[in-house]
Amino acid sequence: MAKARGKLADILSGWSKRVFKYLSDHESQSRVVRWLKHPILGFFVITIGWLSAGSVLTGIICCYTPIMTEPHILESSVEPNPTAGADTVTVKANAVIEETRKEADTLYINEGICIVGFSDTIQMEATDGAFDEKEENMEGKIYVGDREPGSKVNIDLEVYNNADECDSREFWVDVTEEE
Numbered sequence: 001m002a003k004a005r006g007k008l009a010d011i012l013s014g015w016s017k018r019v020f021k022y023l024s025d026h027e028s029q030s031r032v033v034r035w036l037k038h039p040i041l042g043f044f045v046i047t048i049g050w051l052s053a054g055s056v057l058t059g060i061i062c063c064y065t066p067i068m069t070e071p072h073i074l075e076s077s078v079e080p081n082p083t084a085g086a087d088t089v090t091v092k093a094n095a096v097i098e099e100t101r102k103e104a105d106t107l108y109i110n111e112g113i114c115i116v117g118f119s120d121t122i123q124m125e126a127t128d129g130a131f132d133e134k135e136e137n138m139e140g141k142i143y144v145g146d147r148e149p150g151s152k153v154n155i156d157l158e159v160y161n162n163a164d165e166c167d168s169r170e171f172w173v174d175v176t177e178e179e
């Protein structure tokens with residue numbers, strides 16, 4: 001339901017831009033258009049705001065509004081960096097759900113992934129064996145042995161809760177030769 005509302009808000013947002021452009025283009029030719037412009041825009045602003053607020057309350061949209069997202073990645077690291085000849089780097093992270101929202105009691109950390117080089121997805125493993133709690137430590141190993149020394153590897157760590165909200169961290173790994 002909330003996903004549908006978010007989608008509807010996006011669609012309305014697209015329409016409102018087109019309607020605003022049309023009205024702006026034609027307002028010099030018609031007094032009626034000039035009168036209609038602001039009430040119509042007001043309708044879009046209120047409706048989009050209402051739909052977006054609904055999405056936030058049910059916690060589906062990630063990064064849609066300026067409120068703090070959940071979960072929070074508190075600590076994260078990639079080692080070794082620079083690689084100094086190592087063919088594998090280890091990504092470690094600690095993430096928590098904070099009790100800041102009404103529905104927080106139903107939320108838990110349920111996935112961690114690393115997107116490597118903007119394409120390959122590596123699943124993080126919960127160090128206690130399962131993503132099922134409000135706090136999880138996680139770890140993932142990423143093979144970089146096929147990369148040229150001197151290159152950089154982008155790693156995007158994303159941690160999700162069971163409402164599909166995410167927090168993310170970006171790393172650049174320097175691939176270097178053994179010292």
Ligand SMILES: [Ca+2]
Nearest residue numbers: 128130132133
């Ligand atoms: Ca666990």
